[in-house]
Amino acid sequence: MSTIIKAYGDTLNDGKVQLSFALPAPADAFGKEAARILILSMGFEDAEITCMRELGEGFTHFIAYAVSQVGVDTSKIKVKVVETPVMDMEATEKYVEEYIGRQLTIVGACIESDAHTVGIDAIMNMKGYNHRYGLERYSCFNTINMGAQVPSEELLARAREEKADVILVSQVVTQKNIHIQNLTRLVELAEAEGLRDKMLFICGGPRISHELAIELGYDAGFGTGSYSTDVASYIAITLAQK
């Protein structure tokens, strides 16, 4: 059986794709043709503009369906994901007690320009998020949540002072890839200060994947849909293995 798959509308390999985008073009026959040609230039076939909405100031929104003959070979796909199993709070506490035998110190912060603590709070705050307690509640962790807009230097200084086992960084604002700049800066400073290999570096946020985290020089990354239990289990198992 072929391992190549294509986009699916209602028939296998029909290649049907929904598209939606704006153009700085008028909502008329000219604009519509511009949109159609653009879609064809992207490599699609059978482009059909199903909706054209004027957006004001000379812009138009196009909704279209088109067919893509491009397929992907599933036998050649490799993804990096956090592979440690997920345990609940009690199991993690027992695991740490049994395999590490001491409290682990976690210093968390939302770094640099980012003022949005919603991510770090969801993971760390006592209360947690969506029926999963935050790391503060775990008896096996000594947690310090430094809050928002923490300069990388301060986070590292605190981690050094507390002899942290783990640094947990959140980045919510991603405009113009500011999160990449901030995360890179932290890891570069950590390397310069000789801290990088002394602790686990974990980052999280809506636009962060494990793969991106590895690429930036972190040990792990947690994106949308991750909970405190994911982070806690990863920390416990990874540090036990070290």
Place this chain on the structure above:
Amino acid sequence: MLKLDLDQALVSRARAAAKSITHGFNWLFDGYSSVSIERTVLRLMGIDGATEDGKPYPNLIVENLQNEHALGKGAAFWVANAMLAKDKDAQDIAELVAAGELELTALPAGDKAEIFELLNRLSDKALRYISCQREKREALFAKYGARRKPAIYVIVATGNIYEDAVQAKAAASEGADIIAVIRSTAQSLLDYVPYGATTVGFGGTYATQENFRIMREALDEVSEKEGRYISLTNYASGLCMPEIAVMGALERLDLMLNDAMYGILFRDINPKRTLLDQYFSRMINAFAGIEIQTGEDNYLTTSDAVEKAYTVTASQLLNESFALLSGVKPDKMGLGHAYEIDPEMENSFSYELAHALLTRALFPEAPVKYMPPTKYASGNIFKTHLMDAMFNFVGQLTGQGVQLLGMMTEAIHTPHLVDRSLAIENAKYLFTAVKDLGESLELAPDSFIQKRAISVLNEATQYLEKIAAEGLFSAMAKGDFAEIKRPENGGKGLDGVFKREADYYNPFMQNMKKELGI
């Protein structure tokens, strides 16, 4: 008619508790000032601009006076004294100080009567200008007609004010009534207001006077084209509340985000600093006819929206009570709440409806600010769009004042042009479809919605009474608000709070109080 039947005795009890909390701060409001209040005074005297390395002149002067331990008299006195001694205007004095050619405290103190006379003249001039802006807004509303209710509120957040202006005009032409220019996230903790236009910002642009001016000009242009007055809003929050409020007053912003306690709880700004700054900033807003908006939605983004619903009601009552102390009238109080209940929960819509009706019943005159789903907005843009429709349904059905439109890409990025347009289309559809539906409906007595609203009000009342007994600062220090502990002498900006000396003088505050009747 769809409305709640509330026990008015319980409502009065809740209000009385809120009042006893906020009325305990006269020692602070009358006995202290802050560096940000003094910088605001300097701006009102006509000082603007910054040094080559970006330090605003108002900061430079206030820091100099603070270093000389001379700020206790208020910055106005020293600058007026120098103006008389040198026969120059305030801006010239600031430039001389910046050039190192003048030390304000080194000049001999001039005749007090002359100084007061000059300051009152400057105050009259500044307040007259702000009044003109207020009258201009009123005239434009009279010409084009009142704002729609709920008003359609959308954000622009490109990070480039000129790009923001293009997007704002596009949004207005599609039906937006209010444009919010999202502020760079880092600004709340800056103890100065940056100078000039922003073209490269992260997560927004800075709130600067020049950015305000550029945006107001763009919106005036599109207002004329659309035959509808398009309102502008920004954030008078963080460490510079009154300074930003005054810039908004000068550049005719129409609304400003201004919460009495947000800075303390969610930005870790010192409690005394925040309460002082909100007091004067709201006075400026009140004088300028600017509608304030409060940030109760923040209580629900990290806590459960059902369990903690009472904290929203309690905060609304506190915000109302603090606002009255600053002279803000009920019809300019955009008290906040949000549609943040887990959409998977059974009857989530009934809970939302109960909470929305409660806010309307408690604050019938307020142009209530209703915030969209954000916590459960996800990468599934189709579902988020549907949740936004339910939110718009409640907004129209219950007659909220300002509907902050949800974006289907809320969880992904700052809105693209298309996202905003689809959000406006969604709102207009629902607003039209259920326009007068509320008139045909009423709640069954003892219905779930009726009982739920009363139970939230009960919890809020008990909570406020507990805080009233404990004292606001003590309750904050213990973590009674938003589960965050904020001690009275902790947080950022405490070093910018100082005790007024007996001869402290702030002509603007004094004259605004007189005109506002407070």
